[in-house]
Amino acid sequence: MKRILIKRxxxxxxxxxxxxDRDLLIEGNRIVRIDRGIQDPQAYVIDASGFLVGPGLVxxxxxxxxxxxxxxxxxxxxxxxxxxxxxxxxxxxxxxxNPPLDEPLVVRYLGYRCREIGLVNxxxxxxxxxxxxxxxxxxxxxxxxxGAVAFSDDGKSVMDSHLLYLALMYAKYFDVPFILHEEDIxxxxxxxxxxxxxxxxxxxxxIPRVAEDSxxxxxxxxxxxxxxxxxFTHVSTYFAVELLRWFRDKALISADVTxxxxxxxxxxxxxxxxxxxxxxxxxxxxxxxxxxxxxxxGVITVLASDHAPHKGKSKEMVFSEAAFGIxxxxxxxxxxxxxxxxxxxxxxxxxxxxxxLNPMQVLGMPEKGFLAEGAEADVTxxxxxxxxxxxxxxFESQGRNCPFNGWSLRGWPVYTIVxxxxxxxxxxxxxx
Ligand SMILES: [Zn+2]
Numbered sequence: 095m096k097r098i099l100i101k102r103x104x105x106x107x108x109x110x111x112x113x114x115d116r117d118l119l120i121e122g123n124r125i126v127r128i129d130r131g132i133q134d135p136q137a138y139v140i141d142a143s144g145f146l147v148g149p150g151l152v153x154x155x156x157x158x159x160x161x162x163x164x165x166x167x168x169x170x171x172x173x174x175x176x177x178x179x180x181x182x183x184x185x186x187x188x189x190x191x192n193p194p195l196d197e198p199l200v201v202r203y204l205g206y207r208c209r210e211i212g213l214v215n216x217x218x219x220x221x222x223x224x225x226x227x228x229x230x231x232x233x234x235x236x237x238x239x240x241g242a243v244a245f246s247d248d249g250k251s252v253m254d255s256h257l258l259y260l261a262l263m264y265a266k267y268f269d270v271p272f273i274l275h276e277e278d279i280x281x282x283x284x285x286x287x288x289x290x291x292x293x294x295x296x297x298x299x300x301i302p303r304v305a306e307d308s309x310x311x312x313x314x315x316x317x318x319x320x321x322x323x324x325x326f327t328h329v330s331t332y333f334a335v336e337l338l339r340w341f342r343d344k345a346l347i348s349a350d351v352t353x354x355x356x357x358x359x360x361x362x363x364x365x366x367x368x369x370x371x372x373x374x375x376x377x378x379x380x381x382x383x384x385x386x387x388x389x390x391x392g393v394i395t396v397l398a399s400d401h402a403p404h405k406g407k408s409k410e411m412v413f414s415e416a417a418f419g420i421x422x423x424x425x426x427x428x429x430x431x432x433x434x435x436x437x438x439x440x441x442x443x444x445x446x447x448x449x450x451l452n453p454m455q456v457l458g459m460p461e462k463g464f465l466a467e468g469a470e471a472d473v474t475x476x477x478x479x480x481x482x483x484x485x486x487x488x489f490e491s492q493g494r495n496c497p498f499n500g501w502s503l504r505g506w507p508v509y510t511i512v513x514x515x516x517x518x519x520x521x522x523x524x525x526x
Contacts, residue, residue: 097121098516099134103142103475108149108447109464118147120471123514128467140509140516142475146442149450149464150183150472150512151427154273154457155248155327155350155398157419159405159492160192161204169492173403173423174213176491178518180424181507183214183472186273186457188248189221196221196232198240205241214512215472217243217457219273222261228253234264243457246273248327249373251309253279258313262322271323271348271456274313276334277374281305286414288375292360298413301375303331310334318345325456328400330355330374332384339393348456350396351385353429354420358497366497368416372402386439389448396456397434397448399426403493421493425484427476429498431505442478475509482506490523 098120105116105128117132118125156177160169177185187204189195195204201218208216220242224230226249234245245265251274252258265272282305287293289300310326314337317324326338326349338349359378362370370376388394402419422429427449434440440448454463462470484501486494510518517524 097134097137098140098511098514099132099137100140100142100147100473100475101132103145103147105465106146106148106443106446107465108443108451109466111443113443118465118473120473120511120514123471125465125467125469125471125473128465140475144477144479145508146476146478148446148474148476150510151181151449151474151507152184152453152463153177153182153399153401153423153426153449154186154396154453155400156185156187156423157402158187158191159403161200161207170207171211172490172492174208174211174216175523176401176423176489177214178510178523179490179507179521181427181474181476181510182423183474183510183512184217185214186217186219186244188246189219190226190249194221194226195219195242196224196226198233198236201237201240201242213517217241219244219246219248221245222247222252222272223257226250228257231257231261231264234261234270235268238268238270242270244271244273244325246275246327248273248275251275251277251279255312255316259316259320262316262320262324265322266320269458271325271458273325273327275327276306276309276313278305278309281308285375287363287371288360288377290360290378292363296363303333303377306331306374307333307337310337314338314341314345314347317347321346325349327398328352328355328374329385329394330377330381332381335384335388335393338388342393348396349394350398351389351394352398352400353422353426353433354497356382356385356433357429362497368413369420369495369497371413371416371418372420373418386434386437389434390439395448395452397430397445398453399423401426401491403491404495405492419493419495421489421491421496422498423491424489425498425503427507428503428505432503435505471511471514473509473511474507476505477508478505480504480506
């Protein structure tokens with residue numbers, strides 16, 4: 095069997111918390127050796143001089159939109175290619191697809207199609223409620239059997255407290271994490287952007303922090319009471335970080351952020367218009383600082399991306415009618431480098447751990463997400479220094495709704511290896 099030898103790279107050992115100059119040998123779908131000066135004349139050699147070599151990146155918040163279209167599933171293929179380009183070997187797909195992931199058959203179909211395409215590992219998140227409508231619980235156990243690794247009504251929150259309480263009792267029984275989008279819609283209503291200076295000046299309806307904070311507070315309490323695993327996704331406010339910090343040792347909670355909530359504030363709406371329209375909305379400097387502090391001190395342990403592609407039209411309209419969401423799958427890692435490594439919040443190992451081992455732990459797969467002899471050969475190689483400019487025209491994703499176009503970033507993935515196959519090489523996708 096063909097072997098791959100990654101030579102002269104700096105390994106990111108996220109489980110040990112160190113960088114180490116070692117070679118890494120892959121045979122079949124496993125890492126078989128990590129050592130100094132490995133020689134193997136038969137192997138395909140990747141010269142990783144000056145590069146970081148770490149476990150495949152994991153993104154636990156990705157939107158696929160459509161499972162099928164007239165061209166036969168091209169949407170899936172495009173977003174999976176975007177994941178590879180972004181160095182991700184594993185992604186969790188949110189259930190607000192069309193059709194939604196609320197039936198075992200649909201969850202199975204997604205798994206089947208993704209394995210057929212054969213690029214990145216795709217784990218579906220099942221819907222908490224039928225049609226994500228918040229009225230009737232979905233079949234948690236059957237969805238888990240069909241392949242759902244987590245549950246979420248992402249895009250919406252479960253407004254009915256009793257329903258969420260019952261669902262979390264099930265969650266505990268089936269030992270699955272709930273990924274919660276927290277937004278009290280009776281407060282956020284028709285809100286377009288953060289309720290702050292920009293909304294006031296432009297006459298746009300605002301979304302106050304309390305829409306998010308009040309539901310996080312409620313669900314920390316319900317999570318604590320039920321003993322279920324609750325994960326708060328795309329946290330965006332300073333008070334949410336305080337609440338999470340207060341509960342961190344009391345309940346089985348975890349949280350993630352997005353790169354855009356660390357790099358942009360409400361002012362981005364003035365420059366980028368609808369491209370800066372996202373839920374939760376871009377907040378203020380005070381919130382950004384608190385999120386970074388939460389990442390630094392371990393209250394927020396996962397860096398996700400909330401990749402939300404929108405094709406063409408949905409963003410080309412008046413602000414109030416444009417869709418919410420930012421397409422960022424292929425630039426998430428370099429964005430986090432800018433937000434966290436360049437700012438001294440995290441070092442490379444800390445950053446990488448929050449994008450590999452930590453999300454795997456939240457998903458209940460602690461045996462994955464790090465480099466080790468015998469581990470699955472999901473490996474990402476990053477060039478930590480060379481700067482490239484973001485160009486949305488080159489995106490693999492069908493969504494080019496991105497406020498970072500033209501930004502100069504470093505830390506781009508240059509190789510993505512999934513299950514022992516090199517699928518992205520020097521920033522180009524290879525056919526499997
Ligand atoms: Zn969401």
